[in-house]
Structure formats: structure tokens, C-alpha cells
Amino acid sequence: MTKHNLPQLPLAYSKEVSDAKARGAPIVALESTIITHGMPYPGNLAMARSVEDIIRHAGAVPATIAVIDGTLHIGLDADQIEKLAQATNVMKVSRADLAFAIAERRTGATTVAATMIAAARAGISVFATGGIGGVHRGAEESFDISADLEELARTGVLVVCAGAKAILDIPKTLEVLETRGVPVVTFGSEDFPAFWSRVSGLKSPLTLSSPEAIANFQRTRESLGIDGGMLIANPVPEEFEIPREEMEIYIGRALASAEREEIAGKAVTPFLLDNIFHLTAGRSLKTNIALVENNARLAAEIAVALG
Ligand code: PSU
Numbered sequence: 507m508t509k510h511n512l513p514q515l516p517l518a519y520s521k522e523v524s525d526a527k528a529r530g531a532p533i534v535a536l537e538s539t540i541i542t543h544g545m546p547y548p549g550n551l552a553m554a555r556s557v558e559d560i561i562r563h564a565g566a567v568p569a570t571i572a573v574i575d576g577t578l579h580i581g582l583d584a585d586q587i588e589k590l591a592q593a594t595n596v597m598k599v600s601r602a603d604l605a606f607a608i609a610e611r612r613t614g615a616t617t618v619a620a621t622m623i624a625a626a627r628a629g630i631s632v633f634a635t636g637g638i639g640g641v642h643r644g645a646e647e648s649f650d651i652s653a654d655l656e657e658l659a660r661t662g663v664l665v666v667c668a669g670a671k672a673i674l675d676i677p678k679t680l681e682v683l684e685t686r687g688v689p690v691v692t693f694g695s696e697d698f699p700a701f702w703s704r705v706s707g708l709k710s711p712l713t714l715s716s717p718e719a720i721a722n723f724q725r726t727r728e729s730l731g732i733d734g735g736m737l738i739a740n741p742v743p744e745e746f747e748i749p750r751e752e753m754e755i756y757i758g759r760a761l762a763s764a765e766r767e768e769i770a771g772k773a774v775t776p777f778l779l780d781n782i783f784h785l786t787a788g789r790s791l792k793t794n795i796a797l798v799e800n801n802a803r804l805a806a807e808i809a810v811a812l813g
């Protein structure tokens with residue numbers, strides 16, 4: 507089959523993103539599973555809007571990514587974001603499901619893994635989120651390791667997060683990233699952060715303290731022909747931090763509920779996140795929104811520095 511006989515990529519750019527591509531302006535990708543499965547309404551909508559504004563304010567263009575009725579959208583308009591934020595039966599789409607959602611004309615929210623794939627296809631190299639998926643506690647029994655880690659190993663997108671949630675086994679998550687050759691860089695700190703908390707108790711493999719240094723590191727990797735992604739961990743601002751010991755209580759309860767209800771597969775992470783929001787009576791949501799905003803700002807600065 508010659509190339510032009512291949513089916514056209516079912517990909518649609520928002521006007522803002524296609525204009526940015528035409529002028530060569532910096533673009534930051536954003537995932538949509540965090541909107542549909544990561545936070546409750548209406549906090550999720552407030553977050554989705556404010557991160558886009560923060561990215562614009564920092565001189566870049568936001569591209570929220572989702573599959574809507576079988577089309578892979580790179581950049582959503584206000585109406586599409588609002589619909590996603592309110593929807594209750596949207597598919598959670600990772601690497602395994604992305605082509606399925608498109609082929610079956612479904613609506614699906616993209617995880618870190620699927621958003622990385624879409625961003626790479628769209629020529630976007632920086633992506634901001636809250637927390638990545640990782641190795642779950644008890645993975646030696648359950649085999650539950652997020653496809654996000656494998657995607658970081660293979661797809662050349664720089665992902666800015668606030669570390670990994672302690673619902674995961676953070677030491678094992680870092681081990682897998684190291685094994686798969688993914689650089690883990692904490693921004694401005696020697697400690698690897700744990701999402702709600704600025705420290706996880708583990709040292710960060712690497713530390714850099716400016717967007718320019720991160721851009722320079724990435725360019726150097728490219729000049730050496732080293733492919734794959736990079737993880738930037740950005741500690742939550744101090745005023746929004748929830749101490750590790752306090753979160754551990756809620757995490758323990760959420761994990762116990764998941765085991766009791768025999769939650770498995772892609773339902774595990776959304777189940778734990780929802781449980782924790784309820785257990786903390788919304789306090790964790792405030793922290794969650796603040797850290798995503800903080801990550802959006804840094805991602806935009808890195809995108810600008812990458813030129
Ligand atoms: N962790 C969070 N918030 C999230 C997610 C993870 O703190 O919203 C979402 C992201 O979309 C991530 C996905 O890519 O969950 C990972 O799911 P799984 O563990 O099933 O791979």
C-alpha cells in the first residue's frame with residue numbers, strides 16, 4: 507500500500523492550536539482523563555479553564571486533548587471542555603484504547619499515555635498534568651503498572667507533573683522509570699515530590715532549577731539521538747501542601763475499600779482518586795487544582811524556552 511492510500515489521520519486542531527502551529531508558537535498539551543476521571547464537577551471545569559489561561563498568560567498555547575465522537579481533538583473549545591467536565595460515561599482512553607475509541611466513533615478522555623501519543627503525532631513536545639500513573643502498591647501480586655510508564659519510555663514528550671501519588675508504590679515507580687531510561691528531573695528541589703506533599707522521602711534522580719536548563723537538557727538528549735520522554739516533577743506550592751502523614755491515613759482507607767470491592771484494571775486509579783476526594787471532604791481537590799496550575803505555568807515556560 508502506498509502512503510496516500512492510508513486512511514487520513516482522524517485528527518482535528520482547534521483554531522487556536524492550528525494558528526499556533528502555523529506561527530511556530532510554543533504549545534502545551536493537556537490531558538482530559540484528569541477532567542473526567544480525576545476530579546469531580548465543577549472543580550474539574552474550573553481547573554480545565556484556569557490551566558488554559560495560565561498557559562496563555564505565560565506565552566504559550568494550550569491544547570487539551572480528547573476523543574470526541576471518534577475524532578482525536580488537539581485543542582478543545584470552551585463548549586467541548588464544559589461537556590466533557592459534566593459527562594459521566596466517557597471512556598478512559600490509554601494506549602490500548604486510543605485507536606478503539608476512534609474506530610468505534612466513541613468519546614474518550616485521554617490518560618497521560620494516550621495524550622503523549624496524540625501530542626507526539628501533533629508535533630507538541632511539552633505536556634502538563636497533575637499526577638502520572640505508576641506502579642501500584644502490591645503490584646508484585648496484582649501486576650498493576652500504569653501504561654504511562656511505558657509511554658514515557660518510548661514517546662518523546664516532556665511531561666510536567668507534581669510527582670506520583672502515594673496511592674502508588676513510589677520507590678518501585680522510580681525504579682521502573684530508571685530501568686526504562688526515563689530521566690526524572692525535580693524542579694528546584696533534591697526531593698522527589700509526592701503530589702499533595704512536597705517530599706516523598708525519596709531523593710530525586712536529577713534536579714534542575716530553571717526552564718532554560720530543562721530545555722537545554724532535552725536538546726542535548728536529542729543531539730545524542732536519545733529518544734523517549736522525560737518526567738519533570740514540580741513540587742506543589744508550600745501553601746497548598748497536605749503533609750504526607752495525614753494523606754497516608756486517607757490513602758490507607760481508600761486502598762482498603764478498593765480491595766474490599768475488588769476493583770481492578772483501569773477502574774483502580776479513578777476509584778482511589780474519587781475515594782480520597784470524599785475522605786478529605788474536598789480539601790485534596792484544592793491542592794490538586796493548585797498543583798496542576800503550577801505545572802501548567804512551568805510547562806509553558808519550558809515550551810517557551812524550547813523555542
Ligand atoms: N493520577 C492522578 N490523577 C489522575 C490520573 C492519575 O493523580 O487524573 C489519571 C491520569 O490520566 C493518568 C491515569 O494517566 O490516571 C493513569 O491511569 P492508570 O493508572 O489506569 O494507567
Ligand code: MN
Nearest residue numbers: 650651652771
Ligand atoms: Mn492500572
